[in-house]
Structure formats: structure tokens, C-alpha cells
Amino acid sequence: MLALLGRKLVEAILVGLIISFVTFLLVTWTGDLAIALGGLGASREELQQLRTTHGLDRPILVQYLDWAAKALSGDLGRSFFSKEDVLPLILSRLPVTATLAVCSIGVGIALALPLGILAAIRQGRWIDHTAQSVAAVSQAMPSFWSGLLLILLFGVNLQVLPISGYENWASFVMPSLALGWFVFPILLRLLRAGMVETLNTDYIRTARAKGLSPRRIILKHALRNAVLPVISLAAVQFGQLLGGSVVIEAVFALPGVGQLAWNSIQRADFPVVQAIVLLVAVIFVTMNLLADLINGALDPRIRRA
Amino acid sequence: MPVLDVADLRVDLRTTAGVLRAVRGISFSIERGETFALVGESGSGKSMTALALLDLMPRNGRRQAERIVLDSRDLIRLDEDELRTVRGGTAAMIFQEPMTALNPVLSIGDQMTEGLLEHRPGTALGEARRRAVDLLTRCGVAEPERRLPQYPHELSGGLRQRVMIASALMTGPKLLIADEPTTALDVTVQAQILDLLRELQRAFDLAILFITHDLSLVRRFAHRIGVMYAGEIVESGVAEAVITAPSHPYTRRLIACAPDLAAKRGHRLGFLTGLPPRLLGVLDGCQFRFRCPVVQAACAGAIPQQRTATGVEYRCVQDPQGTAGQGVPERAAASSPHSVGESLLQARDVSVSYRLRGGLFDRSATIQAVRGASLTLARGEVLGLVGESGSGKSTLARVILGLEVPDEGSVTLAGTSMRAVDRRARARAVQPVFQDPYSSLNPRHTVGAIVRAPLDILGLHQPKDRARVVEQMLDRCGLPRHLFASYPAQLSGGQRQRVAIARALVSGPSLVVCDEPTSALDVSIQSQILNLLQDLQRDLGLTYLFISHNLAVVRHLADRVAVMYRGEIVESGDADQVFERPEHAYTQALLASAGRREASG
Numbered sequence: 001m002l003a004l005l006g007r008k009l010v011e012a013i014l015v016g017l018i019i020s021f022v023t024f025l026l027v028t029w030t031g032d033l034a035i036a037l038g039g040l041g042a043s044r045e046e047l048q049q050l051r052t053t054h055g056l057d058r059p060i061l062v063q064y065l066d067w068a069a070k071a072l073s074g075d076l077g078r079s080f081f082s083k084e085d086v087l088p089l090i091l092s093r094l095p096v097t098a099t100l101a102v103c104s105i106g107v108g109i110a111l112a113l114p115l116g117i118l119a120a121i122r123q124g125r126w127i128d129h130t131a132q133s134v135a136a137v138s139q140a141m142p143s144f145w146s147g148l149l150l151i152l153l154f155g156v157n158l159q160v161l162p163i164s165g166y167e168n169w170a171s172f173v174m175p176s177l178a179l180g181w182f183v184f185p186i187l188l189r190l191l192r193a194g195m196v197e198t199l200n201t202d203y204i205r206t207a208r209a210k211g212l213s214p215r216r217i218i219l220k221h222a223l224r225n226a227v228l229p230v231i232s233l234a235a236v237q238f239g240q241l242l243g244g245s246v247v248i249e250a251v252f253a254l255p256g257v258g259q260l261a262w263n264s265i266q267r268a269d270f271p272v273v274q275a276i277v278l279l280v281a282v283i284f285v286t287m288n289l290l291a292d293l294i295n296g297a298l299d300p301r302i303r304r305a
Numbered sequence: 306m307p308v309l310d311v312a313d314l315r316v317d318l319r320t321t322a323g324v325l326r327a328v329r330g331i332s333f334s335i336e337r338g339e340t341f342a343l344v345g346e347s348g349s350g351k352s353m354t355a356l357a358l359l360d361l362m363p364r365n366g367r368r369q370a371e372r373i374v375l376d377s378r379d380l381i382r383l384d385e386d387e388l389r390t391v392r393g394g395t396a397a398m399i400f401q402e403p404m405t406a407l408n409p410v411l412s413i414g415d416q417m418t419e420g421l422l423e424h425r426p427g428t429a430l431g432e433a434r435r436r437a438v439d440l441l442t443r444c445g446v447a448e449p450e451r452r453l454p455q456y457p458h459e460l461s462g463g464l465r466q467r468v469m470i471a472s473a474l475m476t477g478p479k480l481l482i483a484d485e486p487t488t489a490l491d492v493t494v495q496a497q498i499l500d501l502l503r504e505l506q507r508a509f510d511l512a513i514l515f516i517t518h519d520l521s522l523v524r525r526f527a528h529r530i531g532v533m534y535a536g537e538i539v540e541s542g543v544a545e546a547v548i549t550a551p552s553h554p555y556t557r558r559l560i561a562c563a564p565d566l567a568a569k570r571g572h573r574l575g576f577l578t579g580l581p582p583r584l585l586g587v588l589d590g591c592q593f594r595f596r597c598p599v600v601q602a603a604c605a606g607a608i609p610q611q612r613t614a615t616g617v618e619y620r621c622v623q624d625p626q627g628t629a630g631q632g633v634p635e636r637a638a639a640s641s642p643h644s645v646g647e648s649l650l651q652a653r654d655v656s657v658s659y660r661l662r663g664g665l666f667d668r669s670a671t672i673q674a675v676r677g678a679s680l681t682l683a684r685g686e687v688l689g690l691v692g693e694s695g696s697g698k699s700t701l702a703r704v705i706l707g708l709e710v711p712d713e714g715s716v717t718l719a720g721t722s723m724r725a726v727d728r729r730a731r732a733r734a735v736q737p738v739f740q741d742p743y744s745s746l747n748p749r750h751t752v753g754a755i756v757r758a759p760l761d762i763l764g765l766h767q768p769k770d771r772a773r774v775v776e777q778m779l780d781r782c783g784l785p786r787h788l789f790a791s792y793p794a795q796l797s798g799g800q801r802q803r804v805a806i807a808r809a810l811v812s813g814p815s816l817v818v819c820d821e822p823t824s825a826l827d828v829s830i831q832s833q834i835l836n837l838l839q840d841l842q843r844d845l846g847l848t849y850l851f852i853s854h855n856l857a858v859v860r861h862l863a864d865r866v867a868v869m870y871r872g873e874i875v876e877s878g879d880a881d882q883v884f885e886r887p888e889h890a891y892t893q894a895l896l897a898s899a900g901r902r903e904a905s906g
Contacts, residue, residue, distance in 0.1 A: 210420040211392035
């Protein structure tokens with residue numbers, strides 16, 4: 001178990017470094033950072049000066065290794081724009097994004113789980129058709145639009161929820177609904193398909209022949225098998241949400257990682273962008289690891305000594 | 306009073322094509338300590354009957370019956386909640402696939418005890434587990450305590466079936482419904498499981514409803530047999546009487562179709578032409594009349610009434626005497642021993658091992674699939690390769706087909722090494738026929754295109770002649786012409802296997818490797834295919850490497866036999882000699898199991 005964890009951790013760091021190297025290349029190839037730093041009006045000498053002080057005149061690989069070595073020791077550099085240290089900057093934004101991510105995935109699962117099970121056991125009936133139609137509609141709605149609709153309903157017409165900004169828990173209700181509404185359809189589809197498949201297996205027939213109650217058959221025998229791929233997907237989605245939702249944080253003016261990323265990209269604040277990419281990559285790999293661990297706990301065939 | 310008394314049971318399935326009459330008014334009863342076997346081919350309604358007793362049919366199924374009395378309760382009058390107390394309570398079921406019939410994510414202990422805990426609320430878990438251990442012991446499971454925390458994938462097929470049986474007995478049922486419980490198991494394991502069932506039947510005075518497609522299996526295992534065809538029991542009676550003196554033409558044919566382990570090779574099997582009817586809509590008369598060799602005008606009238614003959618009851622408008630002569634298959638048409646020529650194929654000391662792939666950092670394990678196997682095949686000969694699952698017979702076949710490069714050893718075909726021959730030349734010389742005609746034919750190509758492909762690839766015949774060559778081969782393989790433009794999905798299993806055989810033979814190979822070619826087919830279809838293979842071999846002077854786990858089939862077809870066990874060929878020789886005087890202990894055990902399976906009492 002420990003060996004597995006260690007191995008996965010090494011994998012996570014490797015993936016993070018590879019991804020950040022790719023970002024590094026993309027950023028240096030698509031624009032001149034010195035111009036970003038000095039502004040369009042900067043003179044040739046000023047630009048040269050900036051390149052020397054920030055080490056931008058060195059070969060890309062050297063620049064990258066320098067950054068990577070510092071990053072591994074916890075130093076992610078300073079923002080070009082605010083001159084703050086990048087790490088505390090991102091960490092200050094993380095709680096907002098993390099809260100939003102947890103609530104959103106919670107909403108997604110809370111919608112997908114009962115609906116997916118119901119749709120599967122009433123396959124082909126009205127509840128199944130309804131659930132699938134709702135899923136199709138929700139998948140077709142861009143989250144900024146569903147966000148705006150929510151604002152119109154709860155914020156403008158009913159005036160029960162704050163429209164924007166970050167004050168208290170109420171600020172999270174609408175963004176979580178909008179994001180949860182967006183992630184739930186894929187979870188629902190996967191769970192429904194898994195449940196339909198599982199309910200047709202021989203071991204469910206065995207369970208029925210044992211005279212078990214329908215509740216037990218569905219929740220114990222079927223769900224435990226059908227939920228395995230759903231967990232993997234939910235973990236990936238959760239990782240995505242933890243990286244920050246640029247659109248929803250913009251719509252609701254939430255000061256999260258997504259908003260920071262968006263602002264930094266606009267300002268060509270390279271160290272911040274680079275650090276966020278690294279963070280997202282590491283979160284992603286960690287979430288996959290978490291999914292593997294949960295699946296291992298639920299599925300004895302994956303669990304190995 | 307019988308434990309189970311079923312009268313006029315009917316099951317309808319709603320399908321897109323209409324209402325399918327899966328079970329059409331069957332009646333039977335089973336006494337305490339008695340085994341009643343329902344025998345039939347796929348689609349005969351035997352499994353649907355088993356499921357209908359406890360109302361476990363698929364969602365599109367509806368059952369009706371005059372009565373289904375189990376232990377003096379009429380199941381037809383119970384509601385769903387009451388039925389649940391019967392399922393796994395008074396009546397327990399075991400199924401065909403021990404590999405898939407147990408839930409993979411729940412422990413053996415959990416799955417064994419949950420039924421008892423559900424049926425007898427208040428039972429202490431410790432008590433339930435003690436009973437599980439006790440029953441596992443009775444079912445011949447070693448170290449029963451150690452099994453409870455284990456999961457299904459950690460047990461072998463035979464062990465899983467023992468667990469299933471033990472699990473079924475937890476609540477002390479009076480009726481055990483066993484749906485093909487040994488079909489998925491190797492022959493030695495089959496014999497053990499049947500012995501176990503018999504022993505438990507005596508110990509617990511169980512009534513057993515045994516569902517199977519295998520007539521030879523029930524001969525002595527069952528006390529009474531009901532033969533099902535097209536949703537009806539066409540004949541029933543004491544097992545020995547039904548098998549030795551069958552009265553219904555279908556039973557007669559079915560028995561004639563099955564290869565017999567005791568018979569010498571060269572016989573021609575009996576066969577049934579055509580396919581079972583589709584049971585849609587209103588059905589009149591005897592449904593066997595479309596395939597019956599002794600059909601009369603009266604057969605199309607009313608459904609024949611039950612008649613009684615020596616020890617059996619059957620539904621046919623004719624007297625058993627009247628059908629006697631014609632019912633016996635043409636076993637006389639034995640083929641003359643064909644000439645065996647010079648050596649065609651030689652495999653020497655072939656070894657193949659597989660590496661089990663682990664993850665990036667995992668150490669990989671190696672499995673030795675074939676170890677130093679040698680065999681020779683003379684031109685015009687049929688070599689039967691026999692072995693149980695995992696014995697390495699299919700791997701050896703893949704080496705001979707050139708689909709697998711052996712780690713060690715060599716294969717020479719007509720004097721040249723397989724490694725020296727290029728892909729095309731090899732494909733001209735050796736062709737395969739695989740087990741599963743459902744997955745071995747490309748579903749998006751027509752029959753004609755499938756059979757033509759080898760000619761195009763290998764550049765055989767003039768392009769303008771190819772269509773004619775394909776037609777001739779399909780005719781030869783007995784596929785009706787109107788099906789040449791069909792897709793595999795539109796064909797029956799037997800028809801698909803005919804296409805697979807035509808595809809293999811169209812390029813004129815000298816050696817055909819048949820890997821379990823009839824294992825997925827019903828007995829009556831199997832006999833058609835075996836007869837076809839036999840005819841083609843004689844007419845075209847073919848050489849077969851015939852791989853099968855079914856000893857009777859190999860006995861029927863093979864001149865020589867090689868027995869594989871754990872990757873090695875442990876015995877080989879003349880078929881008569883190996884079957885009658887086996888030398889290796891494994892061969893003896895294999896034959897004993899097969900024989901016991903068929904004839905034990």
C-alpha cells in the first residue's frame with residue numbers, strides 16, 4: 001500500500017513537471033516576456049535590461065530547470081504584476097475555489113446518484129426518459145448562461161441570494177448550482193449505463209433468487225459495482241473544479257484560482273500562470289490517485305497485496 | 306405428496322416481433338429426494354421454466370399457470386413479498402456460470418450468509434457464519450474458514466460452484482433448481498460436482514430440478530426426464546426408459562445426434578435438418594413437424610395429446626412403433642478408413658510462455674503455456690487434441706497457425722520450416738476454424754465477401770472465376786444460396802459455422818486447425834457440423850488438427866489423439882488405443898470422469 005502511494009506520488013510530480021515544461025515552451029514561444037514586463041513603449045535597451053535581470057536571455061532549458069529546481073523547493077517565484085510571492089498568492093485564492101469545487105461536485109453527485117439509479121431500474125419508463133432529457137438539456141447549457149439564469153431568478157427577481165462577490169456561504173449557492181448542474185449529466189449517464197449493465201448480470205439474478213429485498217439488491221449488489229467508474233470520473237471532475245472555474249468565478253465575481261488565472265493570463269503574469277498550471281496538474285494526478293484508492297477499497301479485484 | 310407440482314405453466318415474452326410463447330403449457334412434479342431433469346436445446350424454454358417457477362423471468366416475461374404448488378403453497382397466488390420468502394427459502398437456485406453468478410465485489414462469507422439473515426431475521430451473524438463453514442465443509446471445500454473473507458476471483462471455477470451450492474443450501478431448501486450447473490466446468494470437475502449434488506440430495510432429501518442441454522449427462526443422474534422442444538415437454542418418463550426407448554421422434558433424433566464416447570469412429574451421426582420454429586403468435590399442431598422425419602398430414606392439426614408408452618409419456622400423433630424404423634439414424638453410412646499419407650506437419654519441442662504484464666514498476670510474472678510439446682500429423686489424418694481449460698491446447702494451435710512465435714522448438718509444414726515460409730504461403734497451407742462463429746466473422750461483411758476475401762488476398766483463381774469458386778464452396782458447406790448476400794448477424798449459429806468452414810477451405814489449405822468448432826452449438830447443430838467436417842475431410846483429402854474438450858466429439862472424429870495437461874502432451878497415439886487403454890494417469894482420470902458423468906449411478 002505504501003509502495004503504491006509512493007509510486008503514485010513520484011508519478012504525480014513527474015506529470016506536473018512535464019506539463020509545466022510544455023507550458024513553459026508554449027509561453028516563451030508565443031510571446032516576448034520582456035515586452036510583457038516592460039510594456040509596449042519600452043525601448044530596446046530597457047528590454048535588454050529586463051531580459052538580463054529576469055534571466056530571459058538564457059536558453060529555454062536552463063530557464064526551465066532553474067524554475068523547476070526552485071519550484072520543487074517551494075519557491076514558485078514572484079508575480080510580475082504585483083511583485084508578491086506566487087505561492088501565498090495562490091494559496092489565498094484556494095479556499096474559495098476549493099469550497100466551490102466541493103459544493104459543486106456535491107450538487108452533481110446529489111443529482112446524479114438518485115436519478116441515475118431510478119433511471120436504470122425504471123429503464124425505458126417515463127422517469128428514465130425524463131432524467132435523460134434533463135441531462136441532455138443541462139449538458140447543452142453553457143455554465144455562464146445557467147449562471148446568469150440563476151442570477152435572474154434568485155438574485156434579481158426573488159432577491160434571496162447575493163448576485164456577486166464573496167461574502168458568506170450564500171455566495172456559493174448559485175455558483176455551486178450552476179457548476180453542479182454542468183457536471184451532473186456525465187455522472188448520471190455513466191451511472192445509469194453501469195446500473196443497467198449490472199442489473200442484467202448473473203450475480204444480480206443470483207441475488208434475486210436468494211429472495212433479497214429490491215432495496216438490498218440495488219444498493220448493495222448493483223450499486224457497488226456500477227459506481228466504480230463513476231468514482232473515477234467524479235474524481236477527475238473534482239480535480240478540474242479545484243483548478244478553478246474561470247467562467248463561473250467571472251460570472252459571480254468570486255475571487256478564486258480561476259479568476260486569478262484569467263487575470264494573470266491577460267496580464268502575461270508568467271510566474272503565476274506557470275504555478276497555477278503546475279498546481280492543476282498535481283491536483284489532477286492526486287485526484288486520480290484518490291479515485292484509485294477508493295476503487296481499490298470497493299473492488300477486491302483491484303486491491304493487491 | 307410431491308414437493309413441487311406444476312400444472313399448465315405458460316410463459317410469454319413481449320418482444321418487438323410480437324409475443325413469444327417461450328413455455329407453452331407444461332406440467333410436471335418432483336418428489337422428495339428425486340431429480341427431475343428438463344432437457345432441451347437452446348430456446349426450448351427449459352431455463353425460462355426454471356426462472357418462471359419463482360417468477361424471476363426477464364422484465365418482458367409474463368407467466369400463467371393452473372398451479373405451481375411448492376411445499377403446499379401455490380406460488381401462482383402469492384404476491385411479490387410472499388414470493389421473496391420462497392426464493393432462497395423453500396426453493397434455492399444455482400446457475401450455469403460460477404464465474405459470473407457470484408458478485409465480484411462482495412466476500413464469499415457475506416454472500417453466503419446474507420440470504421439466511423434476510424429469511425430469518427434475528428439470526429446471529431456468528432451462527433450464520435458457522436452454518437456457512439459447516440456447509441462449505443459438506444460441499445468439499447478445503448479450509449472453509451479461510452474462504453469466508455475471500456472474494457470470488459480468488460477461487461477456481463469448480464470451487465465457486467461448490468460455494469454456490471453451499472450458499473443455496475443455507476436456508477435448508479426443499480427444492481434445488483440447478484440451471485446447467487456443470488456446463489461451464491471441465492469434465493473432471495463436472496463429475497465431482499454431480500457426485501456432490503447426489504450426495505447432498507441424499508443427505509437433505511432434496512428435490513432437484515435439473516436443467517441441461519446434455520442428454521448423456523442426465524442418463525443416470527436424473528430419476529426422471531422431461532424433453533423440451535419449442536416450449537413443450539414432448540416426452541417425459543423414467544430417465545433410462547426415455548434414453549434407451551424414446552418414443553417421440555425428436556427425442557430419437559436428439560439421442561442419435563450426440564456422439565457417443567463408447568462408439569468407435571467412422572459412424573455418421575444422426576442429424577436434424579432445419580432450425581427450431583420461432584414461437585410467435587398463435588401456434589397450431591406439433592411444432593416439431595417442420596423438422597420431423599416422419600411427419601404426416603395430421604401433425605398440422607391440433608396439438609397432439611399426451612400418450613403413454615413403455616415407461617414414458619409423449620406428445621405425438623403416431624405410435625412409437627410407427628416411428629421406430631425411421632427414427633433410428635443412418636449410422637450404417639460409416640466412412641471407410643481413409644488413406645493416410647506422408648508426414649504433413651511436425652511440431653518439435655514447442656514451448657510458449659506469456660509474460661503477465663504488471664504496471665510500470667511491477668515485476669512481471671511468467672506463465673508457461675506450452676512446454677516442449679511435439680506432435681506430427683500425416684496427410685489425410687485427423688488428430689484430436691484433448692485437454693481441459695488452461696492446458697495449452699489453443700496456444701499450441703496458434704503456434705501451428707503461425708499466429709504465435711514459440712520461445713523454443715520448431716514447426717515444419719510439408720518439410721519447410723514455418724519461419725522460412727511467408728505469411729501468404731502459410732495462409733494457403735493452414736487455415737483455422739474457431740469456436741465462436743459469432744465473433745470470428747466480420748459483422749460488416751456479407752457471407753459472400755467473407756468467403757471471397759482469402760481468394761483476393763492470396764490472389765487465387767482469375768478474378769472473374771472467384772465468385773463461382775465461392776458459390777461452389779458455400780454449396781459444398783450446405784449454406785442455402787439465398788443467404789449468400791446476408792450478414793453474419795442474420796444467420797443461425799450453425800449457418801455461421803458453415804460460413805467459417807467455407808472461408809477456411811476456399812483457398813484449398815492442406816491443414817485445417819479446428820479449435821473447439823462445435824462447442825458453442827446445440828447438439829442437433831453440432832452433429833450437422835461434425836458430419837460436414839467429416840464429409841469434407843473425406844472428399845477433399847483434408848488433414849485436421851481437431852481441438853476439443855469434448856471427449857465424445859474427438860472420439861467420433863479423430864484417427865489419433867494427443868492429450869494435453871498443464872502445457873505438456875502427456876499421451877498420444879491411435880484413438881482406439883488411447884480411449885480404450887489409456888496409459889497416462891491423467892488420461893485415465895479424464896476418461897473416468899467422462900464415463901462416470903455419462904454412466905454413473
